[in-house]
Amino acid sequence: MTEFPKNFLWGGATAANQYEGAWDVDGKGASTADMLLGGTYEKPRTFTKEIKPGAYYPSHQGSDFYHHYKEDIKLLAGMGYKTYRMSVAWTRIFPNGDDAEPNQKGLDFYRSVFEECHKYGIEPLVTISHYEMPYHLTETYGGWGNRKVIDFYVKYAETLFNEYKGLVKYWLTFNEINIGMLFGGYMSLGLPAKDGAAPFSGKMSDEEIQANLQGLHHQFVASALAVKIGHKINADNMIGCMIAGQVSYPLTSNPDDVLKAQLTNEINNYYCGDVQVRGAYPHFAQRYWDEHNVKLNITAEDAEVLKEGTVDYYTFSYYSSSTVTADPSKAENAGNFSMGVKNPYLKYSEWGWSMDPKGLRWYLNDVYGRYGIPVMVVENGLGARDTVEADGSINDDYRIDYLKGHIEQMKEAIKDGVDLIGYTPWGCIDLVSAGTGQMAKRYGFVYVDRDDDGKGDFSRTPKKSYYWYKKVIESNGEKLENK
Numbered sequence: 448m449t450e451f452p453k454n455f456l457w458g459g460a461t462a463a464n465q466y467e468g469a470w471d472v473d474g475k476g477a478s479t480a481d482m483l484l485g486g487t488y489e490k491p492r493t494f495t496k497e498i499k500p501g502a503y504y505p506s507h508q509g510s511d512f513y514h515h516y517k518e519d520i521k522l523l524a525g526m527g528y529k530t531y532r533m534s535v536a537w538t539r540i541f542p543n544g545d546d547a548e549p550n551q552k553g554l555d556f557y558r559s560v561f562e563e564c565h566k567y568g569i570e571p572l573v574t575i576s577h578y579e580m581p582y583h584l585t586e587t588y589g590g591w592g593n594r595k596v597i598d599f600y601v602k603y604a605e606t607l608f609n610e611y612k613g614l615v616k617y618w619l620t621f622n623e624i625n626i627g628m629l630f631g632g633y634m635s636l637g638l639p640a641k642d643g644a645a646p647f648s649g650k651m652s653d654e655e656i657q658a659n660l661q662g663l664h665h666q667f668v669a670s671a672l673a674v675k676i677g678h679k680i681n682a683d684n685m686i687g688c689m690i691a692g693q694v695s696y697p698l699t700s701n702p703d704d705v706l707k708a709q710l711t712n713e714i715n716n717y718y719c720g721d722v723q724v725r726g727a728y729p730h731f732a733q734r735y736w737d738e739h740n741v742k743l744n745i746t747a748e749d750a751e752v753l754k755e756g757t758v759d760y761y762t763f764s765y766y767s768s769s770t771v772t773a774d775p776s777k778a779e780n781a782g783n784f785s786m787g788v789k790n791p792y793l794k795y796s797e798w799g800w801s802m803d804p805k806g807l808r809w810y811l812n813d814v815y816g817r818y819g820i821p822v823m824v825v826e827n828g829l830g831a832r833d834t835v836e837a838d839g840s841i842n843d844d845y846r847i848d849y850l851k852g853h854i855e856q857m858k859e860a861i862k863d864g865v866d867l868i869g870y871t872p873w874g875c876i877d878l879v880s881a882g883t884g885q886m887a888k889r890y891g892f893v894y895v896d897r898d899d900d901g902k903g904d905f906s907r908t909p910k911k912s913y914y915w916y917k918k919v920i921e922s923n924g925e926k927l928e929n930k
């Protein structure tokens with residue numbers, strides 16, 4: 448294969464809590480994401496135990512997809528999208544998480560969204576849980592730390608599989624499940640947090656690692672059960688995992704740096720990938736647990752479920768790479784959730800994320816070589832500030848350059864023999880940043896009039912990259928020039 452396959456799934460991606468808004472409309476309950484205030488690169492977002500009157504919570508309005516979905520899907524269709532990755536807000540379906548019956552208005556909303564996609568021949572790709580869960584489950588049950596939450600999730604997933612049979616075929620069980628072990632805490636595991644805390648853990652104690660890994664184990668079991676049920680409900684369902692692709696290079700050829708990079712890649716990517724694709728914890732897990740005094744409660748039944756509920760395809764996000772060293776005297780640099788040292792060969796974005804298209808080729812080869820199942824890049828992109836010119840145009844050449852470089856490397860990976868089936872760049876229509884809560888960190892092909900203080904009328908304007916990406920899709924990845 449030397450070019451993109453004919454049925455390649457070109458598209459884009461969003462998530463409900465960053466995009467949908469209407470956080471308390473038509474019976475929707477509060478999610479963990481709805482309790483997060485905005486932040487900046489320098490100042491982390493914070494969690495509040497109650498909604499503070501007058502404070503600005505970015506997820507509450509997002510980009511108001513709830514009231515703009517017809518316009519938005521038409522815009523995506525205008526670029527020729529084959530697929531649209533989005534997430535369902537658990538709290539729109541089960542407002543508290545432990546409700547006996549689903550919320551009909553929530554079910555109806557997503558049915559209309561999926562029908563609208565099909566009107567244009569766009570295949571929905573649905574993330575069942577993307578960085579949010581019913582806040583009630585955190586408060587009352589302790590989030591994913593509690594085994595009972597598995598049953599609530601499974602009931603939710605089963606409801607979706609039944610309800611949208613024939614409308615949705617591609618599913619992802621959890622977004623970036625490995626963030627649960629890398630940064631854990633509130634945002635990805637819904638573990639109870641203190642008022643005013645950041646949603647991600649910083650440097651973790653062994654107790655925190657224990658709590659995160661047990662919560663993560665519950666997510667693995669929930670994911671595997673969902674895969675089993677999803678296949679039973681519809682044998683055509685393609686159910687995948689989603690991993691935050693973390694590429695770690697050794698800073699030097701010193702064997703200590705090389706070993707450190709190997710271990711970092713194993714822990715960051717394969718701890719979760721192996722459980723979800725191979726159905727068992729990898730060989731290096733036991734040593735990691737021992738070194739952090741972790742004792743997991745894994746029942747014999749859990750082990751069986753993990754084996755039976757392996758995924759059909761592997762998806763991941765890729766934004767940047769990190770560089771690690773065993774030398775403690777070297778300064779660390781924050782980037783894409785992980786820490787590392789500065790790579791002298793790479794440029795960095797305003798938010799400190801390295802730009803490394805070749806890292807994507809490396810990762811694609813690495814995961815495909817390990818798992819041998821179809822692979823999809825379901826997030827990629829450059830978070831950057833955009834300027835609206837006097838004539839209303841937005842000339843985001845920097846974004847085009849970034850995406851072009853990554854598409855070129857995907858092409859190389861396909862030549863290398865990787866079975867790459869799709870590409871959905873992140874935040875195809877501008878949305879709230881998960882990490883900082885800002886609107887200013889934009890990824891989209893379409894500009895949304897909204898700022899960090901909640902001002903703006905939500906009007907949509909295609910950027911220069913919109914017309915560029917349209918040509919990329921039309922030519923199936925052949926026309927990449929920016930002209």
Ligand code: BG6
Nearest residue numbers: 462622623764830880881882883
């Ligand atoms: C991924 C998440 O980690 O990165 C998205 O799945 C997120 O939810 C994206 O938005 C980009 O990160 P950020 O912090 O720039 O929004």
